[in-house]
Amino acid sequence: MTVSGAMLSLFVLLVFLSAGSSAATLSARRDTILGSETFGDVANFSTFLLDRSSGMLFLGARDAILAVDTKKLNEKKPLKIIWDVSDNKRKSCEGKGKTEGDCRNYIRLLEFLGDGRIYVCGTYAFDPQCAFLNATTFTLEEVDGMVKMESGKGKCPFEPSQHYTAIMADGLLYTAATSNFLGTLFDISRATGPEQERIRIERSINWLSDPEFVSSAFIEQSAGNLTGDDDKIYFFFNEVAKEYDFYTKVKVPRVARVCKSDVGGMKTLQRRWTTFLKAQLVCEDKPSGQRYNVLTDVFTMQHIPGDPSSTHFYGLFTSQWEQVDLSAVCVFSLSDISKVLDGPFKELKKSCDNWINHEPIPSPRPGQCLNSALKAEGFESSLKLPDKVLTFVRDHPLMENSVTAAPLLVRKGISYTKLAVNLKDGSEERRAAVLYLGTDRGELHQVAVVGQNVTLLQETPLFTSQEPVNNILLHKGHALVGSPLSLARVQAEGCALYRSCEVCARARGLGCVWSTKEEACKQTTEEPGPGDVVDAALKKCNVAEGRCNPSPQVLQVFRGLRLLLPCVQLSPRPCSWEYPLHRHTRQHNSDLEVVVTDDNLGNYVCTCQEGGPAIRDPTPCRRAAYYLTLEAPSVEKVSTSEGRHILALYIFAILLVLSFVAVIICFVKRRCGIARNLPDNSLSSGKGRDLLGSSATPQSPSSSSLFSDGFRMAEKRNGTATSTTTTTLLSNHGNGGHSYSDTLISSNSSNGHGNSLYANCNTSGSVRRLGPEFLSPDMLDRRTGERDRVRSEGGERESQEAEEVEEGLRDGLGEGMKRLEEEISSFTMFKSPAPLARCEESSI
Incomplete structure (x- = not known):
């Protein structure tokens, strides 16, 4: 084995050890993920549209529309269809002060028209345009060879x-969107249909703020x-509340309603909504007084x-006032919203800083949708x-009153971005639901809600931490999850998702039961007994x-x-x-x-x-218990820091030995060459002294150059390695157990792929390349005849000596690599990681 071959083998071994752990974790968690390898340069996915009959998923992206067969x-x-912006259009957009990235065509709307076509709209370089897509042939309608577009x-x-x-x-x-280039005007409108029936809101800060x-x-x-009640369209949004006098802008979540048959008024509110009413949504835990006032997403079911x-709206909330990530889920029923919209109106006018009396409500009731009774009155x-x-x-x-609800769940330290809900069959009091929550770090969480009990079932990393989840669609037992x-x-769906008895027990309210015979989680139709089903x-899992x-x-x-408990x-x-009690503790959420100290x-x-x-009657519940003790020093249980130092010393010793052997080989070859090619007094000449002085023995790499930037701890978060010098107790609630050294060895803190170590390996390789310079006959003697004679007489002996030296090097290096592999396999950092902390459950 040559010196360069040994270094390459060592590098491959380290890369394999550092990469194996993360790859196994990701492959065990995901089903199918399509990324840049499939989509190429198409990115910025923002809109999903699913044809549930065919399973075809349409994706709106930047300058492109994609169709994916989910089966x-x-x-x-x-x-793929490319629908981009012309160069002239893009330059005109940039000339108005917009960036080159924004002056593209971002597809923001995909909606079925009912005649086999899809209505497609994009930003089109700050000049929104719409087109018609034939879903069968997957082509955009054209006129004279150009895409048929409308404003x-x-x-x-x-x-x-x-x-x-x-x-x-x-x-x-x-639609609910901005209606001008500057983004300062907002509108809720009926955007298509006959021109006389296209109506919008009144331009008033009381309507939208x-x-x-x-x-x-x-x-x-x-x-x-x-x-004979009318169909209705509901809009959910946040706005700055004008009903509060506060030193800063207060955001409030709203729900607004308009009626489908509304065509505006005759004189007042011409081509304006006559049925536009809005109310505040309140997601608040009254015992603690915590209110969540920023709406993030809504799922209708x-x-x-x-x-x-029976329609319910599941709202995803956060808080304007909290400094940490915070997410909450509240559920509002359609009946509760209707009661508030049928209630008293809020009076916004002021006189002498006092609220004036309400105006009498005229008849018929303002904002009411048309029904049989109104039509009977003319x-x-x-x-x-x-x-x-x-x-x-x-x-x-x-409206004067608000639509209120208590949160189903609250997570601190986590920011949820999207929500989807799957309802399980059951009686009204035992109805169960599974919440699918996407995070801003590319994860998908599953939470079971059974009555007042809320249980976290799984936390699955799907994308990198820089890819927030922006779409979730549920279809035929699968979740289609998208990021940009x-x-x-x-x-x-399915109890087979829960692969341990403990996790299966936490899904008991979803109809799952653990089969000890098959060692698997099975579906059952038996209703859970009274009391706490979890x-x-x-208890059936032999868990105390x-x-x-x-x-x-x-x-x-x-x-x-x-560590983090x-x-x-x-x-x-x-x-x-x-x-x-000790000062070296701090609570995070x-x-x-x-x-750890004594x-x-x-x-x-x-x-x-x-x-x-x-x-309103909270009870204490123990959620977690730990006992910290110092580990006994042993050969098998080496701390992460000690193991890292020992590994560094082993590698440095190997490199030092290899460098020393390479220098010996070069020195032996040089002495043999000089003895054959020069007269006895050649080394005493000035030329010889200059040559030896300019060709000093190369130095082996120092420990500072090889390990100063390498071998830092890498914290595993969401499938991505990031450098850190501390060891953290990571919590993964999808499986049981615990771990306090879930680390990888990385030789470069910037990327974790060993580039720093690889560069130093190349430096060691340069020692071997110095050999021919020492033995260059043209530098020592210009006589070509003498060079040929020396080669013919000493070639055989030199070859034999070189083979003996290389054979000894290969045997010694093989034994060294074998011992290194045995030592590495004994380190705890290269063993399989311990199970992570079990998921927990709570109730409200």
Whole structure:
């Protein structure tokens, strides 16, 4: 084995050891993920549209529209249509002060038209345009060889990052978007249909105040309704509240409603909504007083299929005032929203800093949708409504009461971006739901909600930490999860997802039960018994712990170790820790950071306030328990820091030996060559002294040059290695156990791929390349005849000596590599990681 071959083998070994752990973790968690290898240079996916009959998924991206067959993600390449902006159009956009990246065509709208076509709208370099896509042939309609386009103003936002929502209702498009180039005017409108029926909001700060649109929903209530009630469109958004006098802008979440048959007023509110009403959404935990006032996403679901009155809106919230990441989920029923919109109006006018009395409400009720009773009174259309009714609704769009709900779950330290819900069959009191929550770090979390019990089932990393989840669609037992760069299909239903008895027990409310015979989680139709279904199921797993009685986890630690003890709490109630009082502890949300010293060893218990029989009656519940003890020094249990230093010394010793052997070979070859090619007095000449002085023996790499930037700890987070010098107790709630040294060896803190070590290997290779320079005959003697004679006489002896030296080097190096592999395999850092902390459950 040559010196360069040995160095290359060592490099490959280190890269394999550092990369194996992360690859196994990701491959075990994901189903199918498509990224840049599949989509090429197409990126910035923002819009999903799924044809549920065929399983074809349409993706709106930058300058392109893609079609993906969800049944054959790995077999068929995506279909692609390029719809970009001309160079002149792009330069004109840039001339108006916009960036080159924004002056592209970002597809923001994909909606079925009902005739086999898809309505497609894009920003088109800050000049929104719409086109028609034939879903069967997957082609854009053209006129004279050019894409047939129509203005998209009011249908699509001007800027790629602007908040926007749209919904198609019976072939007509209802949108909530900006309506000017500067992004200062906002509109909720019926954007398509006959020109005289395209109506929008009144230009008044009372109607919309700097809104951020989130979501929209179409509720069909006219079919089979005995009262002849109209269909309605609901819009969800945040806006700056004008009803509060505060030193800063206060954001509030709103729900607004318009009626499908509304065509505006005759004189007042001409081509304006006559049914626009809005109310505040309140997601608040009243016992703690914590309110979540920023709406992030809304998922609409009918709890009873085919019954519009059973519609519920699952809202994803965060807080304007919290400094840490915070997410909460609240559920609002359609009936509660309707009650508030049918209630009293809020009076926004002021006189002498006092609220004046409410104006009398005229008849028929302002903002009311047309029904059979109104039509019987002669109001067949909104055009026939009296001016006093229209004037009142113009000045009173906001309702006095709010739509309130208590949070189903609250997560601190995590920012959720998207939400989808799957409802399980069951009785009204035992109805269960699974929440699929996407994070801003490319993860998908599954949470089971059974009654008041909320259980975190899985946390699955899908994308890199720089790819937030921006779309989630549920289809035929799978979740289609999207980010700006990737698409994933993950199995979302079925008890087979839960591969341990403990996790299966936590899914008992979803109809799962653990089969000891098959060692698998199976579906069952048996209703869970009374009491806590999770505690009862855990007992069958031979687990002594319950939901509020966790078994203490013994952690063997060493002095100076920094770790994070997890305490997962899904309810909004506070958590507290009992531990040996010491200043080297700090609480992060519900978790506890500990720096290990002799003074803070012992028991650590986390207790949280849970929901009791009544929402207002919280009860204490132990969520986590740990016992910290110093580990006994042994050969098998070497600390991460000690193991790293020992590995560095071994590698440095090997490199030093290899360099020394290479120098000996070069020296031997040089002495043999000089003895054969020069007279006895050649070394005493000035030429010889100069040559020896300029060709000093090369130095071996120093430890500082080889290891100063290498071998730092790499913290594993969301499938990406990031350099750190501390060891952290990572919590992964999808499986049980614990781990406090989930680390990888990296020789370069910037990328984790060993580039620094590889560069030093090349430096060692340069020692071997110096040999021919020492033995260059043309530099020592210009006589070619003498050179040929020396080669013929000493060639055989030189070859034999070189083979003996190289054979000895190969034997010694082989034994050294074997010993190195044995030592590396004994280090704890290269063993399989211990199971991570189990997922937890809470109730409200």
